[in-house]
Amino acid sequence: MAPEETGLYFTLFNEIGIIGQLSRTLLEARLPEGLLAPHFTVLNHLIRMGDGRTPLDLARAFQVPKTSLTHTLAGLERRGLVALQPNPGDGRSKQVWITAEGRALRDSVIAAMEPAIAAIAPGFPPDRVEAILPALTALRRILDAQRDAPGG
Amino acid sequence: MAPEETGLYFTLFNEIGIIGQLSRTLLEARLPEGLLAPHFTVLNHLIRMGDGRTPLDLARAFQVPKTSLTHTLAGLERRGLVALQPNPGDGRSKQVWITAEGRALRDSVIAAMEPAIAAIAPGFPPDRVEAILPALTALRRILDAQRDAPGG
DNA sequence: TGCATCTGATACGATATCGAACTAAGTAGT
DNA sequence: ACTACTTAGTTCGATATCGTATCAGATGCA
Secondary structure, three states: OOHHHHHHHHHHHHHHHHHHHHHHHHHHOOOOOOOOHHHHHHHHHHHHHOOOOOHHHHHHHHOOOHHHHHHHHHHHHHOOOEEEEEOOOOOOOEEEEEOHHHHHHHHHHHHHHHHHHHHHOOOOOHHHHHHHHHHHHHHHHHHHHHHHOOOO | OOHHHHHHHHHHHHHHHHHHHHHHHHHHOOOOOOOOHHHHHHHHHHHHHOOOOOHHHHHHHHOOOHHHHHHHHHHHHHOOOEEEEEOOOOOOOEEEEEOHHHHHHHHHHHHHHHHHHHHHOOOOOHHHHHHHHHHHHHHHHHHHHHHHOOOO
């Protein structure tokens, strides 16, 4: 592979990394004291994908080590935003349920994000998002598959 | 703004966040013991954009707090990969220079990344990178401008 | 010049991240 | 049923991140 091509992918990942950081900061500025992006990500996932899954399922979905999830879930549980229950199908495992408070918080954060997103939309309209989203999803899937491959 | 549209941007940032995480993991697996993605990012930036800039310049370029940069630079200096010198133009400030060892390390890491990138290329070819890169750059610029705006 | 203010960098402390080791429970092979 | 292996989750320790406070040097203004 030509060096310029390698550089092209580096540039891509670099831009993506910075956007991730900026959007994360944008979100965290609107979260209540003590909550960070991973907390919100869990709440959002539980609502969008359904709750009752195990911590390990969530760790895999977010591509983070399970120890990080343990920590994040502990924070959410301490605040009453999720409830952890024994998994009836597996004695080693647990199920994660979102509480009414968790739902309410997630909705209020999304509402608080609206103005920021509305400010982005004029310069980067929804059709432009739709134009790049399939490629990003494809790239994410490829990286994900790569991860488990030899030498990944 | 319609809720579906807000959700569209959330989906976008979500994909970007995961790709950022996966690519970061890919990179860190190829870094020597004790070095993390931010260390490499600094070395790469010093070579691509030129060295001799101040720590604060770098912090702004990466969108991280300056205290984080202090920490990252300390790690790089301890390993002899960069050199910090007093800024002749400003007694409070410093200049960051990359060393020969730093250059060599950066080059070897890029070489080590090549196979991983070559494995991505069949499923996500360079022309597809080029197709989405301008949009991502535009989005990054908008978010960057937003950051300093009121309520950003 | 003297003083208030601003700016670059670091010290410190609180929390987050994550790898390694551990415990408990499930699974498979005999 | 017994043993070896695998898997889910937590604990612990090392390091990273980042906000606050601090310090030193720069700048602006009287």
